[in-house]
Amino acid sequence: MTPRPPFEDRLDSYIEEGPATAPDQILDTVLAAIPSIPQRRAAWRGPWRATPMLGFARALAGLVIVIGFGAAALFLVVRPNIGGVGDQPSASPSGPASSALIGLATPSPSAPSSAPSPSAPATEPAVAACATASLSARITLWEGAAGHRIADVELKNVGSAACTISSMAKPQLLDGHSTILIDGSLAKGSTELSLEPGGVLKTLVQDANYCGSPPPAPVTVAFVQSDGSRIVATPFSPTDATVPPCNGAGQAADIEMQPWAP
Amino acid sequence: MQAGVVERAQAGDQDAFAMLAAASVDRCYAIAYRILRDMHAAQDATQQALLSAWRDLPTLRDPERFEAWLYRLVVRASYAEAGRNRRWGSGVRLIPSDTSTAPDSAGAIADRDELDRGFLRLSPEQRAVLVLHHYLGYQLTEIAETLGIPVGTARSRLHYATRELRAAIEADARPTSPKERTA
Numbered sequence A: 001m002t003p004r005p006p007f008e009d010r011l012d013s014y015i016e017e018g019p020a021t022a023p024d025q026i027l028d029t030v031l032a033a034i035p036s037i038p039q040r041r042a043a044w045r046g047p048w049r050a051t052p053m054l055g056f057a058r059a060l061a062g063l064v065i066v067i068g069f070g071a072a073a074l075f076l077v078v079r080p081n082i083g084g085v086g087d088q089p090s091a092s093p094s095g096p097a098s099s100a101l102i103g104l105a106t107p108s109p110s111a112p113s114s115a116p117s118p119s120a121p122a123t124e125p126a127v128a129a130c131a132t133a134s135l136s137a138r139i140t141l142w143e144g145a146a147g148h149r150i151a152d153v154e155l156k157n158v159g160s161a162a163c164t165i166s167s168m169a170k171p172q173l174l175d176g177h178s179t180i181l182i183d184g185s186l187a188k189g190s191t192e193l194s195l196e197p198g199g200v201l202k203t204l205v206q207d208a209n210y211c212g213s214p215p216p217a218p219v220t221v222a223f224v225q226s227d228g229s230r231i232v233a234t235p236f237s238p239t240d241a242t243v244p245p246c247n248g249a250g251q252a253a254d255i256e257m258q259p260w261a262p
Numbered sequence B: 001m002q003a004g005v006v007e008r009a010q011a012g013d014q015d016a017f018a019m020l021a022a023a024s025v026d027r028c029y030a031i032a033y034r035i036l037r038d039m040h041a042a043q044d045a046t047q048q049a050l051l052s053a054w055r056d057l058p059t060l061r062d063p064e065r066f067e068a069w070l071y072r073l074v075v076r077a078s079y080a081e082a083g084r085n086r087r088w089g090s091g092v093r094l095i096p097s098d099t100s101t102a103p104d105s106a107g108a109i110a111d112r113d114e115l116d117r118g119f120l121r122l123s124p125e126q127r128a129v130l131v132l133h134h135y136l137g138y139q140l141t142e143i144a145e146t147l148g149i150p151v152g153t154a155r156s157r158l159h160y161a162t163r164e165l166r167a168a169i170e171a172d173a174r175p176t177s178p179k180e181r182t183a
Helices: A007-016 A024-036 A055-082 A095-099 B002-010 B014-036 B039-059 B063-088 B106-121 B124-134 B140-147 B151-173
Strands: A135-145 A148-157 A163-166 A170-174 A180-183 A192-195 A200-208 A220-224 A230-232 A254-257
Touching: A007 B106, A007 B124, A007 B151, A024 A135, A024 B014, A024 B039, A055 A192, A135 A220, A135 A230, A170 A200, A170 A254, A180 A254, B002 B014, B002 B039, B002 B063, B014 B039, B014 B063, B014 B124, B039 B063, B063 B124, B063 B140, B106 B151, B124 B140, B124 B151, B140 B151
Parallel strands: none
Antiparallel strands: A135 A148, A148 A200, A163 A192, A170 A180, A170 A220, A200 A254, A220 A230
């Protein structure tokens, strides 16, 4: 019986073995897909599943951003009261002075000038949660990968006031009759993001393994918030019926989202 | 020369990216396969990594570091694939190695099976460290840089991965007596 080689050598040999060349199909698919995939220009946004930051650092950075937005919003709400103007700085007749303090908030054109009372308390809530009606989501692109489909989704605050939204929601894939084709789950680790009027957040929604019958168009994605409200994205097109390929009828379908980010 | 091609691809030149992808795809696939030990999952992970690379290339600050950056995307995509397979309960399909056609001794086959079973018990993070070290020949600092983790973390992952693999193989090789206890 020959003696066994040392463990490290066996491990080297084991890891070394396996294919050294990739199937042509990979490169073909990638090169066919890239003309329809826009490159990201926002330098600070981390790439899909490849953010160089550690999880803790990412959470810390998110916290700092939220605190920053919160502090700025609090400052904007409290500061006009000091001058006795009220809690709607954009509606104040002393426009130039108060709007110079705003910095982050866009003036609200529809705010009634009679609404605030000069004696309003200085401890107003900083920024309210976004109402579904003040948000508009749309799919800007469907991308393909082997076994998956990825929707690029934009979310815009179409309301007149800044509001906050959770960075994560429960994603769903819906058909043209609003029937849920794939139901996701609410991911942990959500943070609150502040969204200015006209501000846009983006995310990617990846789904896989749809083995049902062809759905009625248009297919779209929806985001169920922690309070149960649902944001349904405008489909990519009225005839779009993009669903992920069936990888195996015995396997569960899957849908997941990246956190909303600017 | 590669830095120039990377810069062109960063500026949106699809032909330049095609050159980079063609030059890297084999290595990316080899890494993904060795982490996942599954051809289909490795194919998905490689594809996902290359698509991410195109999309996020403008965020790469140093074009000289393209290769390490790309390997990081491959490792991350492999983690995602491994998680997906685990969540769906599809298990990992074992693919016969290229050496299966060569005459091999029963001992060598048993050796390989032991390693296979032990390796698949490791977490994807531990497998990635082993692959970067034993396949690419990376040292700890290079592993840390590629994975975006501290050197200490890379060291401990490599240490525990090796130890767990060795322990798993020894446990596999032990006679299967239910009453057996080791001190």
